[in-house]
Amino acid sequence: MELERFIFLTVDGLARGAVYAAFALSLVLIWRAARIVNFSQGAIAMAATYIAFVVTSMTGNYWLGLVAALLGGAAIGLIVERGVMRFVSPVNPLNSVIAALGVLLVIQAVVGMLFGNGYYPMAVPFSQEPLPWLAGLSISAYDLFVFVCVAFVVLGLAVLFGKTNVGLRMRAAAFSPELARLLGVRSTRMITLGWMLASAISGLAALLVIPTELGLNPHATDLVFVYAFTIAVVGGLDSAPGAVIGGLVVGVLLSWVSGYLGATLSPVAVLVLLLAVLLIKPGGIFSVTKERTA
Amino acid sequence: MTGIMSSRTTVIIGVVGLIAVIGLTFVLEPFRNYQLATIAAYLCAVAGLTMLTGVNGQLSLGHAALMACGAYCYAFTANGLAEQEIEGPVLLIVPIIAAVVGATVLGLVIGLAAARLHGPYLAGVTLAFVIALPAVTSRFSDVFGGDQGLWITVERRPEFLAGRGGTEMFQAWVAIACAAVVVVLLRNLMRSNFGRQMRAVRDNEVAAALAGINVARTKVIAFTVSSAAAGIGGAVMAFMTQSASPGAFNLFISLFLLMAAVIGGIGTLYGALWGSILLVVLPDVIGSITRGLSLSPEVAQRLDGNLAVGLFGAVMVLVVIVAPFGIQGLVRKAGHQIRSRGSLQSAPHPK
Amino acid sequence: MSDLLTLSGVHAGYGPVTVLHDVDLTVPDRSITAVVGANGAGKTTLLRTIMGQVRPTAGSIRIGGIDLTTVKVEDMVRNGLALVPEGRGVITELTVDENLRLGGLWRRDTAEASRTLSEVYELFEPLQNRRKSAGHQLSGGERQMLAIGRALMAKPKLLLLDEPSLGLAPRITAQILQLLGRLRDERGLTVLLIEQNVRSALGIADHGVVLNLGRVVAARPAAELAADTDLRHTYLGF
Numbered sequence: 001m002e003l004e005r006f007i008f009l010t011v012d013g014l015a016r017g018a019v020y021a022a023f024a025l026s027l028v029l030i031w032r033a034a035r036i037v038n039f040s041q042g043a044i045a046m047a048a049t050y051i052a053f054v055v056t057s058m059t060g061n062y063w064l065g066l067v068a069a070l071l072g073g074a075a076i077g078l079i080v081e082r083g084v085m086r087f088v089s090p091v092n093p094l095n096s097v098i099a100a101l102g103v104l105l106v107i108q109a110v111v112g113m114l115f116g117n118g119y120y121p122m123a124v125p126f127s128q129e130p131l132p133w134l135a136g137l138s139i140s141a142y143d144l145f146v147f148v149c150v151a152f153v154v155l156g157l158a159v160l161f162g163k164t165n166v167g168l169r170m171r172a173a174a175f176s177p178e179l180a181r182l183l184g185v186r187s188t189r190m191i192t193l194g195w196m197l198a199s200a201i202s203g204l205a206a207l208l209v210i211p212t213e214l215g216l217n218p219h220a221t222d223l224v225f226v227y228a229f230t231i232a233v234v235g236g237l238d239s240a241p242g243a244v245i246g247g248l249v250v251g252v253l254l255s256w257v258s259g260y261l262g263a264t265l266s267p268v269a270v271l272v273l274l275l276a277v278l279l280i281k282p283g284g285i286f287s288v289t290k291e292r293t294a
Numbered sequence: 295m296t297g298i299m300s301s302r303t304t305v306i307i308g309v310v311g312l313i314a315v316i317g318l319t320f321v322l323e324p325f326r327n328y329q330l331a332t333i334a335a336y337l338c339a340v341a342g343l344t345m346l347t348g349v350n351g352q353l354s355l356g357h358a359a360l361m362a363c364g365a366y367c368y369a370f371t372a373n374g375l376a377e378q379e380i381e382g383p384v385l386l387i388v389p390i391i392a393a394v395v396g397a398t399v400l401g402l403v404i405g406l407a408a409a410r411l412h413g414p415y416l417a418g419v420t421l422a423f424v425i426a427l428p429a430v431t432s433r434f435s436d437v438f439g440g441d442q443g444l445w446i447t448v449e450r451r452p453e454f455l456a457g458r459g460g461t462e463m464f465q466a467w468v469a470i471a472c473a474a475v476v477v478v479l480l481r482n483l484m485r486s487n488f489g490r491q492m493r494a495v496r497d498n499e500v501a502a503a504l505a506g507i508n509v510a511r512t513k514v515i516a517f518t519v520s521s522a523a524a525g526i527g528g529a530v531m532a533f534m535t536q537s538a539s540p541g542a543f544n545l546f547i548s549l550f551l552l553m554a555a556v557i558g559g560i561g562t563l564y565g566a567l568w569g570s571i572l573l574v575v576l577p578d579v580i581g582s583i584t585r586g587l588s589l590s591p592e593v594a595q596r597l598d599g600n601l602a603v604g605l606f607g608a609v610m611v612l613v614v615i616v617a618p619f620g621i622q623g624l625v626r627k628a629g630h631q632i633r634s635r636g637s638l639q640s641a642p643h644p645k
Numbered sequence: 646m647s648d649l650l651t652l653s654g655v656h657a658g659y660g661p662v663t664v665l666h667d668v669d670l671t672v673p674d675r676s677i678t679a680v681v682g683a684n685g686a687g688k689t690t691l692l693r694t695i696m697g698q699v700r701p702t703a704g705s706i707r708i709g710g711i712d713l714t715t716v717k718v719e720d721m722v723r724n725g726l727a728l729v730p731e732g733r734g735v736i737t738e739l740t741v742d743e744n745l746r747l748g749g750l751w752r753r754d755t756a757e758a759s760r761t762l763s764e765v766y767e768l769f770e771p772l773q774n775r776r777k778s779a780g781h782q783l784s785g786g787e788r789q790m791l792a793i794g795r796a797l798m799a800k801p802k803l804l805l806l807d808e809p810s811l812g813l814a815p816r817i818t819a820q821i822l823q824l825l826g827r828l829r830d831e832r833g834l835t836v837l838l839i840e841q842n843v844r845s846a847l848g849i850a851d852h853g854v855v856l857n858l859g860r861v862v863a864a865r866p867a868a869e870l871a872a873d874t875d876l877r878h879t880y881l882g883f
Binding site: 187 | 717
């Protein structure tokens, strides 16, 4: 009985952790592209999920909604980067944080005005009941779907950055924008692309995680953002593998905490973890850089 | 020379302003007095935050939680005193002192951790802190009263204020007095040698350390003082609403405080004042406009609050991009223009 | 011999500070032109202005008849200019292979680009064994080779080099300068070279330009400049 519960909590944690990892990846992408911790990422993802919700409600098709979340996220990322973040002076790093928080408020307010502040239940394409043929593991079909989606994202990013020319351009623009321009890379366009990609991924992550929680509302991603931020910091903001491993670890940790100590304590556990990592190993657990000054 | 001059001017402006505001409480309707008290309560917290962020360069999203700490400390102390049937000024002053002490201690703890963090990292940690607050209050709901929070027995208005509107007037006086104390203390701190140290640390930590400034100590003290100010703000809120609950101090409040500091003009106490006024007045104005539009109840309900939040967010973004010194920067610029025009007329500059 | 690059009456600087004053400069096709001058003469600003990183406030910059003054930095390479930045500017987080690929990425013809890649590896054999090494693992000389190789990946008409000898051992400097001579002779590459190391720069260059306090004070055949003792004493300090 004890063991069954432990397995259940661990598997559940892995499923959630996978989504958090995808969300953390989006933070890492923007950090690498623009050296900005995007505090509006949660709101962007939430808005993308509303787009998916509308599309799915109108067409009755989950998959069209999923595509809409990706495209909608990318579009919002484009607007936020081209419309706001590009104009923020990088002289003081607090400026980009404040501007992103402003964007967060605007997005939450606009969504609130359009849809109200109530909760909408979200449809899922697969059952959330444990699969009978995997009874011992208590994995649901929806969990498997989540794993597949996140694996797809991780592999896609690995191929994009490791194998393609666009990925090479994006990395060059991220590491050394001025030098990249001299080599013919349109660096500002690459930064925009980074924002679009990150926002699409965070939109997908929100679409996957919101049905497992209270439902869709303008604040549905507040807590998820805090989790993702913690994961990104734990993994080292620069490190994509760090975000993936960090996501799974934190997901399982949170699941144990809420399972054994009480569901309400997960935010506290995250706070403790975040503080511990930042104070003991500020570069992140998977990062080799020593000091971090953002 | 100019320093002494402008310092004297500030004192005069402050005293005259204080008298004018207290005079105002005699003519305002009860509801307006309540709003005035709310402005003063916000001002305590915003002033602390503007010093921390604008002068010392530490961005905190946790000030709502620090206000909550002040509010709960106020609640515990006031209810405890009321149980002992203690009344009078003690029931007002001791809980406020308890709120300051509580917020100071919590601020010291966070500040010790914050001293090692930079920019976005501190923002993220304090964000996690304010998000974790409802979890703490509901986990220990027998102490904190869960999501509903606590009801507080507060000191009632003095006898001579009995009658319609007396309660709100008394609330406004208490709030204004608290805000005045906070602003005067912070102003002196920002103008002192310690103020220079805070600015040095903000501008360049390495250079400040080389100049012999203890960077970590400066940051911890700044955070602690700022927390104490937030704690007073929370105590005043608790006194006004006669309650302390996690919902009253959520992430939005933290963002509102930051917004007030940024829009008013980050790093200046005048800016904190403009921002706090805006925080209370703007939603009110927007509310009366939307009410005038005779919208359907459903639409009105959606616009309510959200419109003000969106406007605040948009203005905050605009300020960061085009007017980094906020309202106070514009006021100062206008003042310079008027003054230079005046001096041109009286004594034209030889060219 | 026609001129590939022509600067006429160029003024440029940073904000209120004008660094280059009325600079006239021509770089003849299939030749090496060396711009020499003391520290602060405006040599690096000259390169930055040609590459569009600093915009001229007056005057014109043309390559083969195309006006460069409004061309974006990222389009310079598409107009036949490739820069080897000062301090062996390789992107240290990327591998040798990635750095080189990056240099030819703007070219549409990928088959042609991969042919160039093997040519560059032939030219710089030491790089061949280090294809997968990250930029920060290379020695100074290897980095300089990589930066030049990356510029060559663009098949430029004009190769611009900013102080290629800086911080390198004399033997390696000599090798690199010899290589530039070979590229000019064998492939008809045009080179604009900026150097503080006057003697070796003028040794391989066809033309020499002396820059002093942002003005061109002499532009003559390199051998002639090297032999002019007065000029050397006045502006170059040896």
